[in-house]
Amino acid sequence: MRAIETRFGATRVHRGVDLEVRRGEALGLVGGSGSGKSVLLSVISLLKAPSAGELALFGERLDSAMDEATLIPVRRRIGVMFQQGALFSSLTVLENVMLPLSEHSDLPATLVEEFARLKIALVGLPAAAAERYPRELSGGMLKRAGVARALALDPELLLLDEPSAGLDPVSAAELDALLNTLRHALGLTLVLVTHDLDSLFTVTDRVAYLGQGRVLAVAPATELSESREPEIARYFGNARAARFRAPGGG
Numbered sequence: 044m045r046a047i048e049t050r051f052g053a054t055r056v057h058r059g060v061d062l063e064v065r066r067g068e069a070l071g072l073v074g075g076s077g078s079g080k081s082v083l084l085s086v087i088s089l090l091k092a093p094s095a096g097e098l099a100l101f102g103e104r105l106d107s108a109m110d111e112a113t114l115i116p117v118r119r120r121i122g123v124m125f126q127q128g129a130l131f132s133s134l135t136v137l138e139n140v141m142l143p144l145s146e147h148s149d150l151p152a153t154l155v156e157e158f159a160r161l162k163i164a165l166v167g168l169p170a171a172a173a174e175r176y177p178r179e180l181s182g183g184m185l186k187r188a189g190v191a192r193a194l195a196l197d198p199e200l201l202l203l204d205e206p207s208a209g210l211d212p213v214s215a216a217e218l219d220a221l222l223n224t225l226r227h228a229l230g231l232t233l234v235l236v237t238h239d240l241d242s243l244f245t246v247t248d249r250v251a252y253l254g255q256g257r258v259l260a261v262a263p264a265t266e267l268s269e270s271r272e273p274e275i276a277r278y279f280g281n282a283r284a285a286r287f288r289a290p291g292g293g
């Protein structure tokens with residue numbers, strides 16, 4: 044993407060974001076609260092149209108004038124796990140994972156169910172979890188179910204908004220390990236927003252720092268965390284301090 048600008052009414056969120064995500068890489072997105080990380084995921088997943096700039100996905104330039112029918116097949120190649128509302132609480136895990144498949148494919152119902160069960164197994168959930176409702180799952184299992192749903196349509200690009208938020212350090216580390224495994228097994232490209240330094244260091248190849256409406260730097264996590272740019276240095280200083288404050292963290 045080049046020179047992407049995004050606004051909500053008079054509020055400008057992005058003032059010229061330049062960012063390239065390489066096929067097969069895991070890219071982390073960090074930045075202060077309200078810097079527009081989540082909105083950037085919405086732009087990449089074609090849910091929020093930028094007000095200016097150029098966006099290309101899978102090598103194809105997307106035009107703001109494109110109609111919904113043109114965007115649907117592109118959207119299908121992108122799996123998204125958003126921070127909130129990961130799963131429908133009134134549906135079982137199986138029904139949640141089946142939903143994208145029954146909505147966006149012509150597969151017969153028996154195959155839809157079979158594929159959904161495969162995805163549930165793929166994320167390391169026990170088979171019995173399929174019949175459970177979200178409220179009956181632990182935090183770690185919920186996230187896995189969210190990943191299973193995001194993978195329902197075999198996306199090439201997986202976008203994750205703070206996947207390990209709210210998890211204890213052990214579950215968070217297990218989720219990071221799962222993301223690494225899935226990424227390599229399925230050849231996925233990952234873009235993840237995270238405040239979790241462990242995730243940043245164990246999952247990502249490069250990290251983009253979003254600030255002042257732009258990407259201020261892109262570099263491997265180790266490099267970026269040693270940046271002398273004041274805003275970035277402050278961010279990593281605070282993130283390290285937060286680790287020691289977090290219960291069970293550090």
Ligand SMILES: Nc1ncnc2c1ncn2[C@@H]1O[C@H](COP(=O)(O)OP(=O)(O)OP(=O)(O)O)[C@@H](O)[C@H]1O
Pocket residue numbers: 051054056074075076077078079080081082083
């Ligand atoms: N639907 C919306 N309508 C109006 N403003 C919005 C909307 N969604 C986001 N914004 C604004 O866009 C800005 C960026 O929000 P965004 O959620 O992307 O930040 P973030 O970097 O993900 O923050 P955090 O780390 O706190 O989750 C914020 O100022 C927010 O208030």
